[in-house]
Amino acid sequence: MTDTPTESSAAVKAPPPVDQRGEPALELRHLHRFFGRLKAVDNVSFKAYPGQVMGYIGPNGAGKTTSMRILSTLDVPTAGDAFVCGYSVIDDPDKVRRYLGFMPDSFGKYPNMNVVEYLDFYARAYGLRGAKRRDAVDHVLVFTELRKLADKAINTLSKGMSQRLGLGRCLVHDPQVMVLDEPAAGLDPRARVELRELIRLLATEMRKTVLISSHILTELGEICDSAAIIEAGQILAHGTIKEIEQQQRSFTGQTATRTLLARIASTDDLDGQTDRLEKWLLEQPFISRVQCAIGRATFDYEGDDEGQQNLLKKIIDDGLPVIEFHGKSHSLEDAFMNITKGITQ
Ligand SMILES: Nc1ncnc2c1ncn2[C@@H]1O[C@H](COP(=O)(O)OP(=O)(O)OP(=O)(O)O)[C@@H](O)[C@H]1O
Numbered sequence: 552m553t554d555t556p557t558e559s560s561a562a563v564k565a566p567p568p569v570d571q572r573g574e575p576a577l578e579l580r581h582l583h584r585f586f587g588r589l590k591a592v593d594n595v596s597f598k599a600y601p602g603q604v605m606g607y608i609g610p611n612g613a614g615k616t617t618s619m620r621i622l623s624t625l626d627v628p629t630a631g632d633a634f635v636c637g638y639s640v641i642d643d644p645d646k647v648r649r650y651l652g653f654m655p656d657s658f659g660k661y662p663n664m665n666v667v668e669y670l671d672f673y674a675r676a677y678g679l680r681g682a683k684r685r686d687a688v689d690h691v692l693v694f695t696e697l698r699k700l701a702d703k704a705i706n707t708l709s710k711g712m713s714q715r716l717g718l719g720r721c722l723v724h725d726p727q728v729m730v731l732d733e734p735a736a737g738l739d740p741r742a743r744v745e746l747r748e749l750i751r752l753l754a755t756e757m758r759k760t761v762l763i764s765s766h767i768l769t770e771l772g773e774i775c776d777s778a779a780i781i782e783a784g785q786i787l788a789h790g791t792i793k794e795i796e797q798q799q800r801s802f803t804g805q806t807a808t809r810t811l812l813a814r815i816a817s818t819d820d821l822d823g824q825t826d827r828l829e830k831w832l833l834e835q836p837f838i839s840r841v842q843c844a845i846g847r848a849t850f851d852y853e854g855d856d857e858g859q860q861n862l863l864k865k866i867i868d869d870g871l872p873v874i875e876f877h878g879k880s881h882s883l884e885d886a887f888m889n890i891t892k893g894i895t896q
Pocket residue numbers: 586589591609610611612613614615616617618896
């Protein structure tokens with residue numbers, strides 16, 4: 552067992568707005584962790600509030616697990632501090648464990664233990680006794696929908712069910728803050744959606760603060776209100792998803808540039824029509840970076856709404872069989888690729 556137990560409960564709706572005026576439930580304050588000369592975590596600061604799901608995004612070796620382990624009191628910082636519900640990981644680690652649930656990126660599967668025994672073991676570790684413990688385990692079984700698998704040996708669970716159990720395990724003591732290290736890794740699309748729903752419920756219904764790391768950026772964009780992007784131990788961007796996307800646009804100097812997509816109707820001569828569309832686009836003013844695939848083109852357009860409207864009118868007047876014409880939003884993935892630089896230490 553590599554991780555620390557923490558304490559329980561669970562339940563389930565549309566997100567009320569995150570109140571950022573109160574006390575943060577989680578805060579990293581000038582956190583540093585050096586391994587010899589390697590600066591695994593280098594002056595990291597950010598906060599997250601009750602009901603907030605915050606993405607922690609970064610390439611391999613960026614420092615995500617190291618900072619999460621410090622938050623979970625499994626490691627100590629070289630300098631700086633981190634706080635969970637106001638308690639310092641250095642001065643009050645016991646309190647931190649009470650208020651925090653940590654789901655590590657991999658955890659031990661004990662043979663000869665079934666689902667309910669596993670949850671019961673963690674409930675005991677958190678000091679829950681008698682009816683309180685039974686209620687806590689029961690609550691987790693209901694929330695994670697694992698009740699029908701209660702008697703199943705845990706080393707025979709599918710990956711999706713194991714991840715549910717891992718989430719349930721760190722919920723058993725009803726923590727305020729949940730730190731989830733790549734919980735969606737290895738899950739199929741359905742299991743990912745289900746996990747995402749569970750995490751959303753934790754934030755919206757139970758007002759928990761969730762810090763979640765992942766490489767599956769599109770997943771994080773759908774689930775997180777905010778994110779911090781880390782590389783080589785340093786935070787490169789943080790804020791709401793909208794703020795990060797805006798930051799990304801200013802990083803790439805695209806403030807006045809919009810990326811548009813045009814798709815044409817399927818015809819017998821789709822190749823020929825695509826060539827026609829490409830040629831037409833290349834002849835228009837304020838258009839650059841035209842990229843075509845069969846039946847569609849994306850391009851940058853430097854103009855305003857009125858200009859975009861005129862462009863659409865012209866494309867139709869000129870007889871191109873366009874059936875779709877819209878802005879292509881900059882995804883979190885674009886932000887990640889533009890903000891990170893591919894630095895490895
Ligand atoms: N105990 C340790 N001793 C020495 N170096 C370590 C130790 N733990 C982590 N590191 C190094 O610190 C850096 C950050 O590692 P960390 O595991 O935090 O990255 P990560 O962002 O979680 O990466 P991944 O996406 O691959 O999980 C890496 O260069 C790693 O090799």
